[in-house]
Amino acid sequence: MNGISNIAFPIRKVYVEHAVHDTTITRNVLQRLGGSVPVEFVEDGRDIIARHRRERGAQRRGKQNLLLTGFRAQPIKPCPGTPDYLCCGYQILNFGTGCPLDCAYCILQDYFSNPFLVVQANCEAFLRAAADELRAHPDRLYRLGTGEFTDSLALDPLTGYAAILVEFIRDFPNAALELKTKAAHVDPLLHLDHRGRTICAWSVNSARIVESEEYGVAPLEARLEAARRVEAAGYRLAFHFDPIFHYEGWEEGYKRTVERIFETVRADSIAWISLGCFRYTPGLERVIRERFPTNQSTFAEFILAGDGKMRYPQPVRVRVYRKMLDWIRGAGGEKALVYFCMENAAVWRNVMGYSPRSDEELAGWLDGACWH
Amino acid sequence: MNIRFDDLPLLRVPLTRIDWNNAACLLRFGREPSQRLVESLKRTGMRTPPLLAKGKSGLFIVCGFERLRIWRELGHEEVAARIAPPEAAAQDLLSAAIQENQDGRGLNLIERGIALEKWTALHDEVKAGHCEENGLKPALRTKDGLKPALRTQDELLSLLGYKPGPATIERLRAFRQLSTTAQTALALGTLPEGAAATLREFSAKEQDHLVSIMLALRFTAGMCRDFSREFLETCRREKIAVTALLRELGLDRPLDGTAQEIALLRRSALEALHRRRFPILSRIERDFAARQAALGLGDEIQLRPPKDFEGDQYHLDIRVSSPAQLERAVRALAERLDKRRDEIQRLFDLTWEP
Numbered sequence: 001m002n003g004i005s006n007i008a009f010p011i012r013k014v015y016v017e018h019a020v021h022d023t024t025i026t027r028n029v030l031q032r033l034g035g036s037v038p039v040e041f042v043e044d045g046r047d048i049i050a051r052h053r054r055e056r057g058a059q060r061r062g063k064q065n066l067l068l069t070g071f072r073a074q075p076i077k078p079c080p081g082t083p084d085y086l087c088c089g090y091q092i093l094n095f096g097t098g099c100p101l102d103c104a105y106c107i108l109q110d111y112f113s114n115p116f117l118v119v120q121a122n123c124e125a126f127l128r129a130a131a132d133e134l135r136a137h138p139d140r141l142y143r144l145g146t147g148e149f150t151d152s153l154a155l156d157p158l159t160g161y162a163a164i165l166v167e168f169i170r171d172f173p174n175a176a177l178e179l180k181t182k183a184a185h186v187d188p189l190l191h192l193d194h195r196g197r198t199i200c201a202w203s204v205n206s207a208r209i210v211e212s213e214e215y216g217v218a219p220l221e222a223r224l225e226a227a228r229r230v231e232a233a234g235y236r237l238a239f240h241f242d243p244i245f246h247y248e249g250w251e252e253g254y255k256r257t258v259e260r261i262f263e264t265v266r267a268d269s270i271a272w273i274s275l276g277c278f279r280y281t282p283g284l285e286r287v288i289r290e291r292f293p294t295n296q297s298t299f300a301e302f303i304l305a306g307d308g309k310m311r312y313p314q315p316v317r318v319r320v321y322r323k324m325l326d327w328i329r330g331a332g333g334e335k336a337l338v339y340f341c342m343e344n345a346a347v348w349r350n351v352m353g354y355s356p357r358s359d360e361e362l363a364g365w366l367d368g369a370c371w372h
Numbered sequence: 373m374n375i376r377f378d379d380l381p382l383l384r385v386p387l388t389r390i391d392w393n394n395a396a397c398l399l400r401f402g403r404e405p406s407q408r409l410v411e412s413l414k415r416t417g418m419r420t421p422p423l424l425a426k427g428k429s430g431l432f433i434v435c436g437f438e439r440l441r442i443w444r445e446l447g448h449e450e451v452a453a454r455i456a457p458p459e460a461a462a463q464d465l466l467s468a469a470i471q472e473n474q475d476g477r478g479l480n481l482i483e484r485g486i487a488l489e490k491w492t493a494l495h496d497e498v499k500a501g502h503c504e505e506n507g508l509k510p511a512l513r514t515k516d517g518l519k520p521a522l523r524t525q526d527e528l529l530s531l532l533g534y535k536p537g538p539a540t541i542e543r544l545r546a547f548r549q550l551s552t553t554a555q556t557a558l559a560l561g562t563l564p565e566g567a568a569a570t571l572r573e574f575s576a577k578e579q580d581h582l583v584s585i586m587l588a589l590r591f592t593a594g595m596c597r598d599f600s601r602e603f604l605e606t607c608r609r610e611k612i613a614v615t616a617l618l619r620e621l622g623l624d625r626p627l628d629g630t631a632q633e634i635a636l637l638r639r640s641a642l643e644a645l646h647r648r649r650f651p652i653l654s655r656i657e658r659d660f661a662a663r664q665a666a667l668g669l670g671d672e673i674q675l676r677p678p679k680d681f682e683g684d685q686y687h688l689d690i691r692v693s694s695p696a697q698l699e700r701a702v703r704a705l706a707e708r709l710d711k712r713r714d715e716i717q718r719l720f721d722l723t724w725e726p
Contacts, residue, residue, distance in 0.1 A: 056538070084683070299609035301650050303680035313653050314682050315724035346684035350723065 011100075011117075011158070012064040014039045015048060019070045020121040026068050028160045029121075045069040049114045059287060061115035063100045066158075068121035075130035079148060082307040085342040086356055088274070089363025093130060093144040093177065095120050095161060099151045101182055102215040104292045105243055108149065110283035117150070119159055127168050134172045141367045144169070147180025147201070154183045163188045170195040176370040178238060184218035184226035190233045199271050199370070200230045201238035204261070206253025209245050213297065220257065224264040231269045242276035242341050246300060246312050246320055255327045262331040270333065271369045275324050276341035277317045279309040307342075314347060321351040337369050377423050377468050380454040385424065385431065387444050387451060394432035396462075396490070397469040401482040402559025403438075410442050418443060418451060423472075425456040425465055434465045435472040462494045463523045470531050481568075482559040484532055485548040488541065491528045543569075551576035554583050564593035570600040578614045585618070588627035589638040599642065602649040610648075621645055656681055656724055663719055667708055673701055681722050 014033065018041055020026050030039065042048055045067045052058065073094055081087030098117040099108055120126045134142060146152040146165065156162045162179055166189060169177040179189075180201040189200070202223045205213075210220045218226070227237050239261055244254065261270075278297065280288075285298050302310035311317065321340065328338055339362060340347060348355035356362035412419075422436025433440060434456060443451055456465060470487050473479050479487065526536035534540045547558060547568060554571050557563035563571075563583060571579045582603065586596050607617060618624045621641045629637070647654040660677055676687040692698045709716055 296609065299605050301652050303653065303682055305680075305682050311682070313650075313656065313680060313724070314678075315656055315722045316652055318722070319724055344683055346678075346722070349684075350721075 152179035153181040243278035567596035
């Protein structure tokens, strides 16, 4: 049960659809909770989601109610991206939604308005459907991730999903899996035959932001230690500086995190590093005001960008990225593939001196790092 | 329950029988007395009969408060009105009042908030089993006895033309928590909804002060929104008191003068607040303007940077009124591009260093 104690709020109730009462994932969850929380069996999880949608306090309670459902949605979905900003072409292996960690800046607070952590508990059917899609397009490369609508490992101590996914993906030459997390619970991954098809990625930040904005997550040093352990187990790594906050003294904090990464793991183990400055929707701002009344992250200078999100002014972002890039190169990541998450071509050109011509070109660069 | 009040017979009612203090169904807020209504009542009489209901202290007004007030002031002693049947429940009467207002002049945001408050209070009282205040009947009398005429907030929202949902209820409630000055400005439409939402964060006294400033400086709706938001964010970020920030912006004195003086004051206050709220962006804007001015292209040729310096789409404006002027402008541009290329290039380097 190590690791689950890190999450922001304990699971208080588990809802299980009748159809998945005897699947591997459901058995894992119920056995590992050991009867410590009430379990309610329901016919169709969609009904209770609809009943509780937009309830007051949904964001908080959405970290305490675990709903195990049958597989219904598309197994693989493209990352929604955002107009006018370049997207890396990540594909979401959609095994669950909602996150038990509690980061003040998390955009999921605006995206999901129901009080449930939802996990596709019928992983056999889910993976069968994913396999069908991967086999149907053997010439297409799938850079898959589970860290878009949830954290890839935060619930793993309960579900044991990550090991299943790692062993699933290794048999598909046209697929790679990125497990993106702020957790440090990597024990189940260490002895797997992953065949290099899984990349373990950590979302990292300055120590000050980890402390002030991220609740229930593993401390930065614990994340880096976890990265070191999976590196020793032969996994390739990735790091995501996203969101980067521009506050007084930000340079010192972020530079230190960059240095710590390269002090902890080998540069050639790193498949990529992404950079993305903090941005938010008006809906997220409302949630932050309500849930974290003393939070100041939205009081900095922001402009309303073309995609409807508030962003730091472009010249500020360019300066932040240039510095980050310098520190990464200076710390030993001269050859590291660094890319921007959801940035426009002008930022790319101003920082890198070049820009991908399209989402597809950027996706191609990252694919190259997976299938090098 | 659906009572068709329009089908009720008209009765002549002495105005002395009306309990003018009973405001159970009064929704009016922030409206000036209507001279048009006075003229219409003088000219054509009471064409839309008021709806009255029996209360504890006589008849009370359900629909037609303003009409009846003017009618009385015009010296009439009685009125042809409809009287709701005794079985009409409280929410049915309120519903009739809302409906009539909606069909006529429409309810402003504060009046909608008042309707919600009254509706919710009745709902809660009916649910709790007691509702006799103002003589309103809590329940529908049926042959089986008393049956609560419980109508939900969602029903009210559809009456008001909204989609059901808690967000609208929260919003309407929030408007009612504003200071009276802010509510009045919102009701009159001089304060936009977006600004009102921000003003909630200030104390009632501060709200009054800020609203009076926005009205005195004749802000447009957009200006009100931006000003209140930027003001709030600056206060929070800089931890500066409202009065201190107003002093900084030169808004701590009587704001009067000619239209031209007011326009100047408005501009300088908005610019000062913008500089305070967006110090980095303001500096980038100033740097860009200075670099462009140094090129000496004159006012006729303007290179406009991307909006808020986001992206890389520049616009070139050339204002000319003859081919000769156009030729001169093009030549001037070509000459700068040829001889001062580095300076032109710097206009495209959207960078910032503290």
